[in-house]
Amino acid sequence: MGSALALSGCSSEGGREPAAEGTGGGGQVADTERMTIALITHAAPGDTFWDIVRKGAETAAKKDNVELLYTSDPEGGRQAQLIAQAVDQGVDGIAVTLAKPDALKSALKEAEQAGIPVVSLNAGEDSYEELGAFTHFGQNEEVAGEAAGEKLKELGKSHPVCVIQEQGHVGLEARCAGVKEIIPETEILYVQGTDMTQVQSTVTAKLQTGGDIDSIIGLGAPFTMTILQSVEDVGSDATVASFDLNSELAQEIVDGNVAFTVDQQPFVQGYMAIDSLWLNNMGGFTVGGGEPVLTGPAVVDQEQAEEVLQYAEEGLR
Secondary structure, three states: OOHHHOOOOOOOOOOOOOOOOOOOOOOOOOOOOOEEEEEEEOOOOOOOHHHHHHHHHHHHHHHOOEEEEEEEOOOHHHHHHHHHHHHHHOOOEEEEOOOOHHHHHHHHHHHHHOOOOEEEEOOOOOOOOOOOOOOEEEOOHHHHHHHHHHHHHHOOOOOEEEEEOOOOOHHHHHHHHHHHHHOOOOEEEEOOOOOHHHHHHHHHHHHHHOOOOOEEEEOOHHHHHHHHHHHHHHOOOOEEEEEOOOHHHHHHHHOOOOOEEEEOOHHHHHHHHHHHHHHHHHHOOOOOOOOOEEOOOEEEEHHHHHHHHHHHHOOOO
């Protein structure tokens, strides 16, 4: 089995190197007994969104006296193997993304049988209870899509293209479905998110052949930056919008090159996932009372982007 499937203090599957021991977050460390939590996501290599999730998780882990084991794999079967490995290690809690819930059912059943508490984050609002998680941290993706659709409608757009970088990802599909609910002429364009060259060429071809396209939406900051490059290369008048944030995207919103983004506040997702497992271990608390805890959507346009840029540059937004 490859090294991508080995649990460690942090994996190299995100967009940056693991944080050094003792870094991230300030303040006193909890005097509760040391516990171990596995955070297992569907992050693809190089996607900076997950750096923010991880930073939130690391900050909570340091505060809560938690050893954080972070790994990721975008393929559902391999993510399930990572869950099974965490169960075999006897971790005290598992935080997991449920982008492809059917692939994770068996592994999460093993966690339940082993008595390991589970929470979900980012993806899985519709399936977390069925899969045994006691709460979920994220945004309702269809509601977020509707928020993007309403914003595009305010801007007078009637024919957007919604670019999905991972076919079959329930959250991404729901975002585009939400946009389409508000603007029925919305088109879906699938690209291979693990290959930015392919993303750019596919978007460029679409823009060159789709004369009535008046807007195009990326579902993650790195993908939107690539889409923006295609729009500029083609000389298209299409308005660019996005989901999620990083400092580069925030700057493009400040500069007026991207109209807005829908932020789900991933730092909060990572932080609350770890903190809720610590609270559960410490006192049997169940954050959310069995209901999902919403971390978004928060629409960021040029009016708010200047302030948000500061936090994005700090890796918090």
